[in-house]
Amino acid sequence: MPTILSDTWTVFSRAMLLSVRQPLWVAIGILQPILYLTLFGPLLERVASVPGFPPGDAWVVFVPGLLVQLGIFGGLFVGFGIIAEWRAGVIDRMMVTPASRVALISGRVLRDVVVLVVQAIILTGCAYFFGLRVPIWAVLIGLVLIAMLGAAFSYISYAVGLMTKSEDAFAPLVNTVALPVLLLSGILLPMSLAPAWLQVLSAINPFKHIVDALRAIFRGEVLSPVVALGLVLAIALIALGAWFGNRVFAAQTK
Amino acid sequence: MDNDQPNVTADGQIMIETKGLSRIYKTRGKTVEAVRGVDFSVSSGEIVGFLGPNGAGKTTTLKMLTTLLTPTGGSARVAGFDLRKDPVGVRRAIGYVSQAGSTASEARAGEELVSHARFYGIDKHTATQRARDLLAALDLADIWERKCGLLSGGQRRRLDIVMGLIHQPKLVFLDEPSTGLDPQSRANLWTHIRKLRDEIGTTVFITTHYMDEADALSDRLLVIDKGEIVAEGTPSELKRRVSGDAITLTFRDDADARQAGDAAAKMPGAETPVVEGHLVRVHVPDGASALPALLAELARADITATGVEVKKPTLDDVFLSLTGRSLRD
Incomplete structure (x- = not known):
């Protein structure tokens, strides 16, 4: 299907151009994880000696968490953008063209993934100066995992944004989802430090396993079952997100 | 694409034909009949005004005709294509200028136009040429590099129209084109809309709830109220018939x-x-x-x-x- 590809490219390049012209937003997006890195990371160096702390030094534990956080939040908030585009008439304007519906959302998701990967590279680069030592191939696998996660959330966020069509409805919804996901995934502190009941709750959260997978990848244990589980979950998430996003986009004209 | 248009080849042919077109919304157990089976036709080269108060079913009808909303009943042929069976065919042939606008504030006018044209398979070179010609025709020659958000209301509305015309559609839908414009910009816009038909032969379907706009622009009017067409005729016919x-x-x-x-x-x-x-x-x-x-x-x-x-x-x-x-x- 060449039109899907060329339409996706058209949507992507338009969106990318707009992002490149607004580097401030890309910078703000990266600012939060960098603050965590500088202001919270050093605390973990001390905690790393506590019993129950997972294997690997503080940075190998902490940076994967920040990357997953970047992936989730980077994707989750893009819905605000589509609400603004919808209000400006851009979505309807594209919907009345013969363009593929799948392309209209996927081109935007692709832009978000590119922005996310750039942010993730910057974050990992900064972490290197704090003392993160990870083989380059592990970083590359990690980026693929983060890209998939970001794409899944980006699809879902666009879908929910278009369903609500209102920032006032969208914002609390996103925050309600984001906070438990963040707390239960062991992003800040590893869940191995948690009491048993919290560990059980956390085990239900798929993102906890993705964080664990990324930590294992950073330790160099690529062939472990933890990594396999994380990758399978990431693939399932992106499939679910893409299905949901495309369904909502197609339903816009129902 | 041209061989699938038996009834739209020359002037005087049918450009829009609806039969019992209707739309029912179901929200929270309530059924709302927004459009209750409208029948009308529009000939090639006409400027037809679609008139009605807010909430009469104007926008719903327009969204159905432009493939943005699937009808719940009836059928329609738009620009020679069946609305239900071939929405993509309809999309290729029509232009739509929404009252919500069409451009992102941060985007530059020229880039928005060229990227929009790409969806119709128009190559970059042709798109750029056409966009520049159309902008010049609508007195917007110098806005190529401008951010859309920095244009005046009248300029941005004309840019929306250029956007809707970039693929040279035979039929253009304009939704409340002069809403929010000052009197001078309105008059200016009307001149451009008339030129569309007079100089390029484009069929224009225009919704409005302004009487003076309907009066000034339309060859023929369709009056809709509570989801039904309540009158149809030239502006002077309607006036004569009624009072x-x-x-x-x-x-x-x-x-x-x-x-x-x-x-x-x-x-x-x-x-x-x-x-x-x-x-x-x-x-x-x-x-x-x-x-x-x-x-x-x-x-x-x-x-x-x-x-x-x-x-x-x-x-x-x-x-x-x-x-x-x-x-x-």
């Missing part, structure tokens, strides 16, 4: 007025005249042609009118008499 022109004559004294009243009653199509003192008021279908005959008749009886006024009804009057409600919001 006729109001003639007011002033005389020197009451006796003259009474005599003139009797004469006025004999005019073809006249309603019973009202005589008040030395004033006579009468409604006739076509005041401008009836008046000279009446004045000549009075002159033969040696009666001279000291004052004459003919008032054409406005489309507002038409709408009021059709629906019992005013169009003004």
